[in-house]
Amino acid sequence: MGVLIAESVDAWAQVITESFVPLSLGSVDGSFRGSVSAHALGPAVTLTEVRTRGFSVVVRSARLVRAEPRDDYLFSLHLDGEGAVLQDGREAGLPCGGGALYDASRPYQLRFPTDTRQLVLQMPRDQLRDRVGRAEEFCGRALPAEHPAVRVLAAYVRELADTSDGLTGALRAELGATAVDLLTTALRAVAGEESGAPSGRAALLAAMRAHVRDHLADPRLSAEALARRHGVSLRYTAELFAADGTSPAAFIRAERLRAAHRALTDPRYAGLTVSAVAARYGFADRTTFTRAFVRAYSRTPAELRAAHGSEA
Template sequence: MGVLVAHGPDEWAQVITESFVPLSLGSVSRTFQGSVRSSVLGPALTLTEVHTQGPSIVARTARLVRAEPRDDCLFSLHLAGEGSVLQGEREVRLPCGGGALYDTGRPYELRFPTDTRQLVLQVPRHQLHDRVGRVEDVCGRVLSADQPAVRVLAAYVCELAATCDDVIGAQRDELGAAAVDLLAIALRAAGGDGSGMPAGRAAVLSAMRAFVRDHLADPRLTPEALARRHGISLRYSAELFASEGTSPAAYIRAERLRLAHRTLTDPRYGTLTVASVAARCGFTDRTTFTRAFVREYGLPPAELRAAHSRNA
């Protein structure tokens, strides 16, 4: 995606809404200028570089949350200037070289009294939940550059922003998944042992679910490979998924179909053929993919895409 530049408050409101989630402006200087450059790292996972010149206040109000619900989290890596995030009863100052996580499903306010530069990682909630447990417990937590895990995260995200446009296909998705892994490590490190990370059987199941979601494009992802990757027997793996009312094979298939649905209805992937979408989601045979998709969603992939395009 190219760079979007805003000259003034009205343009900035439109740019940030298109780049992140619906937002409103509380206060912006008349001479304000801003720019964003977004890179897609996978379905619903993006990394956006933000530059602002002039003071500004940006809000996701309760009205916007009700009218335009979202289920993502935003991690702001603050690189220059001053800024803070207010969500709930927490106000977090954004430290240079570090940052904070906030939740688009609840109202928040971003305050920037100076020129700023940030990198913002937009992550679907479920990806963080599988890695850290209750997302509510880690939102609003300061990630200081004094912490080694945060420095590693910051270095990786900065390098990813500089190079990801040169990476295509499954490798880009893998790099995005690694960024989420590093964010989860930094969040757990900031919270200490009581960070909300699930334990025991739940931890193994969460790790397996996260691994599935991060490797859906790999056709070699099977229940046997999943169990082997986590050092457990196929029988024990089946027991873990049975506790959630499913099986390893059914979970893998459901997540692949869910990814296919998101891809087919995302205009950013409108140039991909149905066969390409199937391959990106780990299906090696289009006929098998189409049959499974019809069973799950009631119509063929091409018809779903066409219907979504007409209604957009």
């Protein structure tokens, strides 16, 4: 939509409710003015520029949450003025160039003691939770402007807001998904780096692949186990591997077969039976192993071992 301008307090309450989620106003300067300019980034993600003049407090109360539930996350990138996000007993100051995440499914409050300008990235809950798991743990915590990952996120979001109107719908949707990915990276980098949490899709996929290779013998290794291990959803796990041209199950099977192939041609494992090799790399029984091996290598494990033995 275009720019919406509010010349009164009542008008502003309506504008922000229509633009984001049902909200009410707390204390507001009598001379308050505000405007919003929203950009649709696909069917569910929006990026909205908000400008205000005068002191204001915006509230999503427990009553509003119960009466008009919404399941969105919002990230405010603060560009000018002073502000703060309050949620879950935490208060995140909004320095220029920094920001904070908040959850529309729970009460929150936004305080702006001065004139402000900000960009608000809004996305469905599942899009962020698929990427970071328990996203609520990040709410009400500041993303500092000086952090390198936040600087990249801020630069990208500002440029996207400036150029969005000139993009096709498909390109806006693709770049909107990238914005959510960059937000994920920034959240992980700021709040999770001490715990070794991977940052970004590529790093997360690399961590999952490494985990698979380190646990090939575990018969419980699966897409579900990978998702739980890395704190993301099964759907997002599948998306990560799909972008790499495979699936979690196919990758696990291929790595198990590759490791078994190496063992069958390695003299150090000549004393292991084919059944023992199968068990060593996570196959439940020799028959299942042999069928998968033939599909991958066009010969049975026993034939490979025999051929290798004759060459040796």
